[in-house]
Amino acid sequence: MNSIMESIQSNRVWFCLDCGKCSSVCPITRHMVDGYSSPRLLVETAIGNGEDEILEDPLLWTCLTCKRCSEICPSVVHFSEFIQDVRELARGQNHSGECTHSGMIQTWSRMMVDPEMRQNRLGWVEEGLRVSTESDTLYFVGCLPYYDAAFEKLNIEGVSIANAALKILNHLGIEPVVLEDERCCGHDQFWQGDMDTFRGLAEVNLGNIMDTEAKRIITTCPECAWTLKHTYPDTIGDSGMEVLHLTELLAESDLSGIIPGNQDSSIQKVTYQDPCRLGRYSGVYEAPRDLIMGLGYEIREMDHNRKASLCCGTSCWSSCGQVNKKNQVERLREAKSTGADLLITACQKCQIHLKCAQSGPVLEGELQIDIRDLTTLIADHL
Amino acid sequence: MDSKIILFTCNWNAYSGLEAAGTERMSYSPMVYPIRLSCLGRITPGIILKAFEKGADGVYLLGCSESECHYQTGSHQVEEVYLESQNLLTLLGYGKNQLQLDFIPTGDGASFVEKVENFVNGIQDLQSDK
Ligand code: SF4
Ligand code: SF4
Numbered sequence: 001m002n003s004i005m006e007s008i009q010s011n012r013v014w015f016c017l018d019c020g021k022c023s024s025v026c027p028i029t030r031h032m033v034d035g036y037s038s039p040r041l042l043v044e045t046a047i048g049n050g051e052d053e054i055l056e057d058p059l060l061w062t063c064l065t066c067k068r069c070s071e072i073c074p075s076v077v078h079f080s081e082f083i084q085d086v087r088e089l090a091r092g093q094n095h096s097g098e099c100t101h102s103g104m105i106q107t108w109s110r111m112m113v114d115p116e117m118r119q120n121r122l123g124w125v126e127e128g129l130r131v132s133t134e135s136d137t138l139y140f141v142g143c144l145p146y147y148d149a150a151f152e153k154l155n156i157e158g159v160s161i162a163n164a165a166l167k168i169l170n171h172l173g174i175e176p177v178v179l180e181d182e183r184c185c186g187h188d189q190f191w192q193g194d195m196d197t198f199r200g201l202a203e204v205n206l207g208n209i210m211d212t213e214a215k216r217i218i219t220t221c222p223e224c225a226w227t228l229k230h231t232y233p234d235t236i237g238d239s240g241m242e243v244l245h246l247t248e249l250l251a252e253s254d255l256s257g258i259i260p261g262n263q264d265s266s267i268q269k270v271t272y273q274d275p276c277r278l279g280r281y282s283g284v285y286e287a288p289r290d291l292i293m294g295l296g297y298e299i300r301e302m303d304h305n306r307k308a309s310l311c312c313g314t315s316c317w318s319s320c321g322q323v324n325k326k327n328q329v330e331r332l333r334e335a336k337s338t339g340a341d342l343l344i345t346a347c348q349k350c351q352i353h354l355k356c357a358q359s360g361p362v363l364e365g366e367l368q369i370d371i372r373d374l375t376t377l378i379a380d381h382l
Numbered sequence: 383m384d385s386k387i388i389l390f391t392c393n394w395n396a397y398s399g400l401e402a403a404g405t406e407r408m409s410y411s412p413m414v415y416p417i418r419l420s421c422l423g424r425i426t427p428g429i430i431l432k433a434f435e436k437g438a439d440g441v442y443l444l445g446c447s448e449s450e451c452h453y454q455t456g457s458h459q460v461e462e463v464y465l466e467s468q469n470l471l472t473l474l475g476y477g478k479n480q481l482q483l484d485f486i487p488t489g490d491g492a493s494f495v496e497k498v499e500n501f502v503n504g505i506q507d508l509q510s511d512k
Contacts, residue, residue, distance in 0.1 A: 102428025104470075111435050111474060118475045149469035150427065153462075 087193025113200030423456030
């Protein structure tokens, strides 16, 4: 990206000047407390006041790139992509968003750029589960082992998701390759405009992936799936491999006789959180729902579902504050009001963010609902 | 071989130990870079990882024992951070002894020097093994 004008044109954001339709649904705009901005106002600043002022816009670093705006946009504006471009430009002038968790996650990602780094990341594979070095399927694990270590206190499902995925794949007769030195996919670095780190990570990953005999890549993280499938080919190179989120693979597999129905009578009604990268980005809405119903659960939809789904509230491990918490509280209340016994997601970050919101002492009881990843739930039925 | 070692001390037992070592003219390795915090409870895994990202070969956390913590919960907090950071560093391929947590009695220069030197030696052994 060379200039803001180029981005304004390629992403069609000049349409916003006459519009403002999405201001009412943008999860950031709706809850803004200190200062005010909206997609339309941000574009107005960019066009009217120029590059420097846009760096001060409250939406620039807080936008979740959740594509809620794109879903209702009458003018096919690529607003998330515009934000990504501007962040890349802003980075060039040493501006950046505020990292959460003391920048821990950004730091470990930057450390992984070093091609000489040798991690010790395969300790999670449970005994009895099978991986191989020759399979035509590669399971891209993502940051699960790291999240497990970093968010132990939130009682999240981390490597248990990876083990569940292996268990399911093994049941389908697949013994996937897992990379000994897989790096963070770089999703967050890309969307935060940190292209140096993104490229570094992507190059090491692509090299490692190409060294295997795999023809397709399976992920349990919607962000990894989107990044490997679209961002790598668009920016650094195409592995030529098919990339699927596990739910997509399962939707096209014959599961009859493999996955029996619901045996746990304590859970009957469930609700489902569409992760933005799986739903609005990849268009995968029905596959996870079919799987859930296939397991014998009744789905109670939240008011905002599928294209209109509400975001888990935080993105790229940055800019987490009041606004994000309000989104999470709103989402958890919505989940509870369905009367469901369980909230299912298909993205570990949704789970981390929503469980974090539940851990706050004030609303503790009010927001309590069990949260599980679809992968581990399916594995429980095997 | 030169190493770079970051020593985080709290403002109390550990720092008074460092000062005592200074006034008693005791010497310790010049490869150690002390950084004083009010309390080790301020430390986070992000800060520890950052030190390694910037090229530290070892990070040593030196503070007060749980019963002597000036802020009551600091020693307990740093213990949690230490364990979490150990797990992250293991994943990143670092050895367990590259991050250590310990405490000394207040104003004890000899104990300060002994512990710091032990830590430095451990890091140096690790580097010569490579
Ligand atoms: S992104 Fe689309 S809906 Fe939103 S203000 Fe711009 S033109 Fe209108
Ligand atoms: S991508 Fe999401 S957070 Fe960003 S402007 Fe659009 S609706 Fe708002």
